[in-house]
Amino acid sequence: ITGLVPFLCLLAVTNHLVQVWQEFWITGDVDGRGLPISNPDGPLDHALFLLCARDTVKLLRNHASLALWVGGNEQVPPIDINRALKNDLKLHPMFLSNQTTKNQGKYLSQDPSDPSRYLDGTRAYVQGSMWDGFADGKGDFTDGPYEIQHPESFFKNSFYKYGFNPEVGSVGVPVAATIRATMPPEGWSIPIFKKGIDGYIEEVPNPIWDYHKYIPYSKPGKVHDQIELYGHPKDLDDFCEKAQLINYVQYRALLEGWTSFMWTKFTGVLIWKTQNPWTGLRGQFYDHLQDQTAGFYGCRCAAEPIHVQLNLASYNIEVVNTTSDKLTDVAVEISVWDLDGASPYYKVTEKFVVPPKKVKQIMEMEYPKMKNAKPVYFLLLKLFRLSDKEALSRNFYWLHLPGKDYKLLEEYRQKTIPLEIGSGISVSGGTYKVRMSIKNKSKKSAAESTTSVSTMELEDRNGVHGISEETNCVVQKSGLWSKIHRNIDLARSGDKPRTLEVKGIDSGVAFFLHFSVHTSESSTGENYRDTRILPVHYSDNYFSLTPGEKMTADISFEAPEGSKPRVILRGWNYHLNHAVMM
Structure with missing residues (x-):
């Protein structure tokens, strides 16, 4: 999968239909470009290329997720190969547009009715990723950009000129454990932050990161350093934790910005790229060891079919409906939380309707213009159905006032928020399925408790309070989980459910919590050994909980033989590292 096209239902990171942009093996990196020009005539053996291409079509053509055939990436095939692919992959008349020309009508009447006589016949062939309606359609390099952006830039009309961007990317540093596991100690040093006379910071990476x-x-002269917004990083762990915050914000903003212009300016976007085939330190959703970055979950949040979001340029609250059904009898709950645990702003909108395949502006976010607005605050948006309080979308933001930064969040790390942590475990052979439940036991503010509809009154489709952090991840009840015995902390506890109460003296948001799965080993120092079990599939990760909120996450993985897996929870203001042993 090369990327995402949310308006065409190409949702590579949700539980919904996945569709694939399938390119053949022509790439601008090796065919007809460079100094000296590499492979000016494309593949050395054209006949072999076409044999493989036709075999690939036969292999994939019955796959429901296949959307397009594309001749090449940032390049078109040589003339003879391109001509052959156009002929092989021409559309059967029944799949042509209804707005046919006279010539097309003539072709329709002469064409055999049996689609099986076509090599495919059901999908369009595009000769190159920047041709035939993509980017500027002329093959000029009008994709990208591939660097850090101000999050609000994605929401501006001036950000990208064309309707469909076949490649756009951003940052993608993994967690510190991946850096240590894939690089020698010389590569564990973080970039040097050099401040220029213009006030912009240039990050100078160590030679290994550069390689x-x-x-x-940061982008000197354009984007102030996004890491420094949270305070100067002290070490590799601090740098990578702050990088995950930015990864999440960047990719959520990227997709929400495109979605905000859905069908009015933009028809789609593909993100480059989902992963690096080696230990690359650039745009990615999961790293070389198959651990998801926070950008994965930011993207997944933004890509849900029914979605509530904040336009970071206009500060309008918007509801996106990419489905074919009208959304009726819905409202948005808006709650602001400050760093003291209070909710200075709370509102539930009037009910409204969102037509199919439309974006509806609901209201302007009022809080930043209020007299006593806090310089750093949290915003929780929930879209719900009024008839049954069913939560349809949940979106959590951390924001600062114009001209401010996030440095106050450094002090917020010292908060001790009370949590209730529960777990359920099912083991079959080497396959583990774990259900984690996390509840923020902070008391809700008086302002919120007096309203007619509160955050905790919203229910998901199974009547369980709360939904997963950034997507509508519903708790599925089944016979499997009714048989699960629960344990917490260091040993099995039999068949009785147990929970762990984490005492805390503070009230507020449990911020940026995230799970990881480890063996029972420990590792420190230069002879570092990665104790993580990978890959792991999380129904949600990198989430935050406002006071009173509860979420549930399903975790599944294959454990190495003889290991004793443990799930560890960490967070911005949660550092106890409680482990659930299997």
Whole structure:
């Protein structure tokens, strides 16, 4: 999968239909470009290329997720190959547009009615990723950009000129454990932050990061350093934790910005790229060891079919309906939380309707213009159905007032928020399925408790309070989970459910919590050994909980033979590292 096209239902990171942009093996990196020009005539053996292409079509043509055939990436095939592919992959008349020309009508009447006589016949062939309606349609390099952006830039009409961007990317540093596991200690040093006379910071990476194509979190003269917004990083762990915050914000904003212009300006976008085939330090949703970055979950949040979002340029609250059904009898709950645990702003909108395949502006976010607005605050948006309080979408933001930064969040790390953590475990052979439940036990503010509809009154489709952090991840009840015995902490506890109460003296948001799965080993120092079990599939990760909120996450993985897996929860203001042993 090369990327995402949310308006065409190409949702590579949700539980919904996945569709694939299938390119053949022509790439601008090796065919007809460079100094000296590489492979000016494309593949050395054209007949072999076409044999393989036709075999690939036969292999994939019955796959429901296949959307397009594309001749080449940032390049078109040589003339003879391109002509052959156009002929092989011509559309059967029944799949042509209804707005046919006279010539097309003549072709329709003469064409055999049996689609099986076509090599495919059901999907369009595009000769190159920037041709035939993509980017500027002329093959000029009008895709990208591939660097850090101000999050609000994605929402501006001036950001990208054309309707469909076949490639756009951003940053993608993984967690510190991946850096240590894939690089020698010389590569564990973070970039040097050099401040220029213009006030912009240039990140100077170590030679190993430079070799691994590191994309900085600043763009001197254009984008102030996004890491420094949270305070100067102290070490590798601090740098990578702050990088995950930015990864999440960047990719959510990227997709929400495109979605905000859905069908009015933009028809789609593909993100480059989902992963690096080596230990690259640039745009990615999961790293070389198959651990998802926070950007994965930011993207997944933005790509849900029914979605509530904040336009970061206009500060309008918007509801996106990419489905073919009208959305009726819905409202948005808006709650602001400050760093003291209070909710200074709370509102539930009037009910409204969102037509199919439309974006509806609901209201302007009022809080930043209020007299006593806090310089750093959290915003929780929930879209719900009024008739049954069913939560349809949940979106959590951390924001600062214009001209401010996030440095106050450094002090917020010292908060001790009370949590209730539960777990359920099912083991079959080496396959583990874990259900984690996390509840923020902070008391809700008086302002919220007096309203007619509160955050905790919203229910998901199974009547369970709360939904997963950034997507509508519903708790599925089945016979499997009714048989699960629960345990917490260091040993099995039999068949009785148990929970862990984490005492805390503070009230507020449990911010940026995230799970990881480890063996029972420990590792420190230069002879570092990665104790993580990978890959792991999380129904949600990198989430935050406002006071009173509860979420549930399903975790599944294959454990190495003889290991004793443990799930560890960490967070911005949660550092106890409680482990659930299997």
